[in-house]
Amino acid sequence: MHLLSTDLTINYQEKAPVLRELKLYLRGGEILGIVGHSGCGKSSLAFALLGLLKLKGGSARGSFLWKGREMLGLKESEWLKLRGREIAFVPQSPVSSLNPALRLGTQLSEAWDLHAKGRRSEREQAIAGALHDVSLPGDPEFLRRYPSEISVGQAQRVLIAMAILHRPSLLIADEPTSALDAVTQSEILALFGELNRKLGMSILFISHDLLSVYALCHRIALIDQGSVVECSSPHNIFFSPKHPFTQKLIASLPSVPTAAEIEQALIY
Ligand SMILES: Nc1ncnc2c1ncn2[C@@H]1O[C@H](COP(=O)(O)OP(=O)(O)OP(=O)(O)O)[C@@H](O)[C@H]1O
Ligand SMILES: [Mg+2]
8 A cells, every 4th residue: 555645626716726636656665755836736745745735725636545545625633643653744934834943952842842742751762762853952051942043954953853752654845945056955855865865754755856856756746738748757857758858957957967876876
């Protein structure tokens, strides 16, 4: 059974659908890259998979199966139990996603308390563990800091730590590196690869940048005009693209990496 499979049509108000019968599946432990032009509906897909589409004024029909269970029409009270615990989210903009008025430790504790009761020591242990997993210090001095006292790259790591606190089966990352400089970007990409390997976490990695996904993802799905036009391994996408959209995207890259460069950059 797939972890997730979709056949989703998404639209806003009475407008024409943004996504039409979009078919995708994700296996347990897999990293799937979602690539497409700006405005093709990547974030809308993420919202649907997080049960947040209604809140954004959109609606979805068709099917979204999560571990075999139909999720369309699920009540918000059910989503509250699931979101952040089984399916977690890493946003695009680390700085604006953290609350500037609260210490990092407070924000991590709040994220823990959403889905766990229990002793304080358990919470402290879970937070220290998650910070360790993202290579951040878990000492009291760090936890007392405010978001303005850390770098953007560290802020993104804190958000990833928050997302993995409850060991979700799926992490949805919507352009998680686009606000970062090139070096920090590749460090965060490597971190996603590490989390996938160490914790077996599946990742839906959304990006408009083909190059940033080729090293990380097991498969890449390309979205154009509302549907998946091609879905294959990074190698096939780069070296034998089938669909004209993929071919155009590859041709537009400043330089197409060689097979050797791809092998070298592969995180696996
Ligand atoms: N809340 C909304 N209300 C109405 N239309 C919306 C809303 N959110 C998105 N849209 C429209 O839906 C389409 C897809 O938007 P979406 O944000 O999902 O694209 P995207 O692929 O994530 O783009 P980007 O790469 O720029 O983040 C766009 O045409 C957008 O204008
Ligand atoms: Mg988007």
